[in-house]
Amino acid sequence: MHPxxxxxxxxxxxxxxxxVFGLLLTVVFIFGGRAPPLWSVYFAVPMAMLLGMQxxxxxxxxxxxxxxxxPIVRMVVSWVGAGLASLIVWLVIGYMWAQxxxxxxxxxxxxxxxxxxxxxxxxxxxxxxxxxxHYLAGAFERSRNAERRALELxxxxxxxxLKSLRAQLDPHFLFNSLNSVAALIGNDTAAARQMCFLMxxxxxxxxxxxxxxxxxxxEEVGLAQTFLAIERVRFGERLxxxxxxxxxxRDVVVPPLFLQPLVENAVHHGVAHLLEGGEVCVTARRxxxxxxxxxxxxxxxxxxPSRGTGVGLAxxxxxxxxxxxxxASVDVSAxxxxxxxxxxxxxxxxxxxxxxxxx
Amino acid sequence: xxxxxVDDETLARSILREHLARIPSVEIVGEAANGFExxxxxxxxxxxxxxxxxxxPKLSGFEVLELLGERAPTVIFTTAYDEFALRAFxxxxxxxxxxxxxxxxxxxAVERAAERLxxxxxxxxxxxLAVSARPPGRTLERILIRHEGRVHVLPLERIDFIEAxxxxxxxxxxxxxxxxxxxxxxxxxxxxxxxxVRIHRSFILNVERLARIDLYGKDSWxxxxxxxxxxxxxxxxxxxxxxxxx
Numbered sequence: 201m202h203p204x205x206x207x208x209x210x211x212x213x214x215x216x217x218x219x220v221f222g223l224l225l226t227v228v229f230i231f232g233g234r235a236p237p238l239w240s241v242y243f244a245v246p247m248a249m250l251l252g253m254q255x256x257x258x259x260x261x262x263x264x265x266x267x268x269x270x271p272i273v274r275m276v277v278s279w280v281g282a283g284l285a286s287l288i289v290w291l292v293i294g295y296m297w298a299q300x301x302x303x304x305x306x307x308x309x310x311x312x313x314x315x316x317x318x319x320x321x322x323x324x325x326x327x328x329x330x331x332x333x334h335y336l337a338g339a340f341e342r343s344r345n346a347e348r349r350a351l352e353l354x355x356x357x358x359x360x361x362l363k364s365l366r367a368q369l370d371p372h373f374l375f376n377s378l379n380s381v382a383a384l385i386g387n388d389t390a391a392a393r394q395m396c397f398l399m400x401x402x403x404x405x406x407x408x409x410x411x412x413x414x415x416x417x418x419e420e421v422g423l424a425q426t427f428l429a430i431e432r433v434r435f436g437e438r439l440x441x442x443x444x445x446x447x448x449x450r451d452v453v454v455p456p457l458f459l460q461p462l463v464e465n466a467v468h469h470g471v472a473h474l475l476e477g478g479e480v481c482v483t484a485r486r487x488x489x490x491x492x493x494x495x496x497x498x499x500x501x502x503x504x505p506s507r508g509t510g511v512g513l514a515x516x517x518x519x520x521x522x523x524x525x526x527x528a529s530v531d532v533s534a535x536x537x538x539x540x541x542x543x544x545x546x547x548x549x550x551x552x553x554x555x556x557x558x559x
Numbered sequence: 560x561x562x563x564x565v566d567d568e569t570l571a572r573s574i575l576r577e578h579l580a581r582i583p584s585v586e587i588v589g590e591a592a593n594g595f596e597x598x599x600x601x602x603x604x605x606x607x608x609x610x611x612x613x614x615x616p617k618l619s620g621f622e623v624l625e626l627l628g629e630r631a632p633t634v635i636f637t638t639a640y641d642e643f644a645l646r647a648f649x650x651x652x653x654x655x656x657x658x659x660x661x662x663x664x665x666x667x668a669v670e671r672a673a674e675r676l677x678x679x680x681x682x683x684x685x686x687x688l689a690v691s692a693r694p695p696g697r698t699l700e701r702i703l704i705r706h707e708g709r710v711h712v713l714p715l716e717r718i719d720f721i722e723a724x725x726x727x728x729x730x731x732x733x734x735x736x737x738x739x740x741x742x743x744x745x746x747x748x749x750x751x752x753x754x755x756v757r758i759h760r761s762f763i764l765n766v767e768r769l770a771r772i773d774l775y776g777k778d779s780w781x782x783x784x785x786x787x788x789x790x791x792x793x794x795x796x797x798x799x800x801x802x803x804x805x
Binding site: 371372375376378379380381382383384386387433434435436472473474475500502 | 567568569570571573574577593595614616617639640657658659660701712714
């Protein structure tokens with residue numbers, strides 16, 4: 201939408217500017233062209249307003265040729281062309297307008313010759329000013345848009361962070377853990393204390409890691425291990441875990457909080473449904489140009505279709521893709537008794553070293 | 560009061576035990592670590608009150624209550640967090656405790672349970688409770704059946720069709736037949752209507768098992784299943800099925 205036509209007040213202001221231009225033109229005609237005063241007003245003011253209306257179309261040209269992105273030659277050629285065309289249309293209409301205003305017995309060609317030069321000069325100035333004005337308006341509009349977009353992006357990022365925090369603070373996990381602490385205080389104070397430390401460590405880590413763009417794999421593994429240590433207090437012998445992280449992938453950069461939700465799923469949708477419990481296995485190793493991460497857990501063949509796994513996985517998938525693009529992949533395979541998520545990330549040793557240096 | 564504690568977490572059981580030990584009227588007769596054990600112990604030990612965790616492996620607290628049926632003792636549910644269950648408890652005025660359990664609330668709940676026992680207030684049906692505790696838009700996912708003393712957990716996708724007999728239902732799955740006391744209408748209302756269609760007064764069909772439909776007579780059809788079995792189909796049943804599979 202045209203910024204001037206968008207609001208009526210803007211259009212009035214715009215026309216007012218052109219009326220002033222018309223009055224200036226009148227003065228020039230009276231003193232420079234020695235035209236009759238009344239005739240000058242009748243002729244010049246409408247002509248100025250016409251030029252203003254014609255100039256409104258320049259906005260679309262400004263839009264189609266944003267400064268800085270268009271070759272200068274093209275811009276100059278286009279503007280000269282458009283300006284000339286506009287000027288010629290204006291002069292033709294002006295000629296007809298003058299003929300209409302003049303008394304029948306006056307020969308227009310004599311009069312026209314006198315003010316043609318003035319008209320061309322005034323028209324050129326008017327058009328140039330209009331083009332400049334439109335460019336200024338365009339720049340203003342663009343900077344406002346950019347500002348708004350930046351704000352929107354910020355809001356989106358915040359939202360994502362909040363969402364990941366909410367996911368982190370799974371109420372089930374929190375309240376059950378607190379229940380365990382309450383139980384331990386009665387008969388094993390040392391263990392209760394240990395549980396408090398673990399919970400503090402887990403929440404602190406997920407808060408700080410959640411703010412990062414990318415973290416070394418070893419940090420993420422540490423978080424998952426803390427999570428499992430807390431859950432082990434609850435589930436006891438039923439929850440077992442095995443980590444097998446190859447030494448050459450420990451420093452690989454990964455999106456934060458991407459392993460932990462998978463381990464959480466493995467516990468809540470897998471091991472928790474088994475009477476005898478089971479083992480959550482996490483392995484990470486290099487495979488050609490990739491790092492392969494696998495989270496595996498046994499599950500109950502009769503389990504009800506779980507709530508929430510889908511969301512957690514979708515979340516992990518989108519985060520992995522944002523960080524690594526389409527070279528990364530998330531693969532899920534579920535059989536009756538086993539659930540397995542494997543993730544391939546491009547191996548970027550250099551990246552890892554850089555991250556370590558800045559950390 | 561004879562009390563049974565059911566929770567799959569050792570620590571959750573131990574804190575309940577600890578708090579209950581301070582209430583003189585309470586005698587803890589047993590502890591169960593999962594739903595199957597809970598059903599067994601509830602029948603063997605005949606407790607008057609059960610503390611029942613909702614989220615447990617294999618059988619949820621609601622399912623334990625459903626399996627106990629008429630013989631179910633008074634129940635106090637325990638949960639860390641389950642918004643849908645909590646709403647159901649409020650609706651049906653069932654007592655529940657939030658973990659971590661507060662001793663004062665626990666004592667109050669025990670007192671109310673004793674009051675209920677004395678006045679013999681009828682408990683809300685396990686079935687109603689389970690239905691209202693289900694998240695909106697979700698339908699039944701598995702059927703619990705006690706057959707010849709054993710508990711069967713039957714995922715819906717294993718069921719071929721369901722046939723109504725006198726006052727029970729017979730579930731056919733892969734040639735096996737399991738019986739359950741329930742009415743057709745009650746079951747039908749809980750099933751996902753896009754997967755299970757009542758094709759006849761006494762038959763509900765798993766749509767996935769349908770191989771073809773044969774015309775049998777005027778206004779009557781036969782549903783031929785992929786394993787070859789034939790089920791009668793009424794006019795309205797035929798219309799419903801047609802609408803679903805097009």
